[in-house]
Amino acid sequence: MIDRSIRLTTARLSLRAFESDDASRLVEIQSNWNVTRMLRLAPWPPTLEAMAEWVDVHGQEWRAGEAYRFACTLEGQVIGCADIDAIGSGGAELGYFFDEAHWGKGYAREAAGAVRDFAFQTLGLDHLVAGHAAENPASGKVLEALGFRYIGEVEKFSKPHGRDVPYRLLRLERAWR
Numbered sequence: 449m450i451d452r453s454i455r456l457t458t459a460r461l462s463l464r465a466f467e468s469d470d471a472s473r474l475v476e477i478q479s480n481w482n483v484t485r486m487l488r489l490a491p492w493p494p495t496l497e498a499m500a501e502w503v504d505v506h507g508q509e510w511r512a513g514e515a516y517r518f519a520c521t522l523e524g525q526v527i528g529c530a531d532i533d534a535i536g537s538g539g540a541e542l543g544y545f546f547d548e549a550h551w552g553k554g555y556a557r558e559a560a561g562a563v564r565d566f567a568f569q570t571l572g573l574d575h576l577v578a579g580h581a582a583e584n585p586a587s588g589k590v591l592e593a594l595g596f597r598y599i600g601e602v603e604k605f606s607k608p609h610g611r612d613v614p615y616r617l618l619r620l621e622r623a624w625r
């Protein structure tokens with residue numbers, strides 16, 4: 449089992465398991481519609497109660513090997529999240545979000561790259577999938593920079609929008625390098 453005290457380090461960030469105290473910072477980050485509108489399963493508006501419940505189940509998911517969600521910290525402050533979930537059949541789904549104040553500096557690429565490497569090297573998964581709203585080209589750029597390739601487009605229900613929206617799906621094999 450992967451210990452919850454594990455740290456993933458990148459050139460500028462440190463990634464660690466979430467703690468209960470992080471819930472209020474996550475509410476702050478997701479209280480921005482520009483962030484949450486891109487998150488398919490996030491409730492809008494965010495509440496501290498719902499966020500605390502989300503963070504609370506991370507330990508259980510982690511121990512069951514179902515999902516690994518990392519707080520991405522910059523100089524000790526949580527600036528985002530990068531995670532893999534839906535783990536099964538040798539694969540998983542990669543996701544992430546960052547505080548808008550920190551966009552455009554390569555942090556998502558850096559953090560998601562560390563989680564991609566964790567999935568392949570530490571967990572030994574053989575593929576990853578990811579999806580982003582068609583109206584979110586920045587996320588597509590991040591995924592393509594990590595080696596993901598476009599596999600198709602589907603309509604999926606977006607919780608914050610309360611309706612189906614078009615999503616681009618991408619996939620990355622372990623032997624991508």
Ligand SMILES: CC(C)(COP(=O)(O)OP(=O)(O)OC[C@H]1O[C@@H](n2cnc3c(N)ncnc32)[C@H](O)[C@@H]1OP(=O)(O)O)[C@@H](O)C(=O)NCCC(=O)NCCS
Pocket residue numbers: 482483484486487543544545546547550551552553554555556557558579580581584585586587589590
């Ligand atoms: C998507 C998101 C994580 C990107 O974070 P970030 O730290 O700004 O990402 P990076 O700086 O690593 O890379 C962003 C890339 O998108 C590009 N980009 C930004 N806005 C863009 C736009 N409107 N159109 C096209 N490309 C865009 C940047 O130029 C950069 O590409 P480059 O490195 O080739 O120049 C961030 O915008 C976010 O948190 N959005 C809300 C939540 C979200 O969308 N999560 C993903 C759900 S699938």
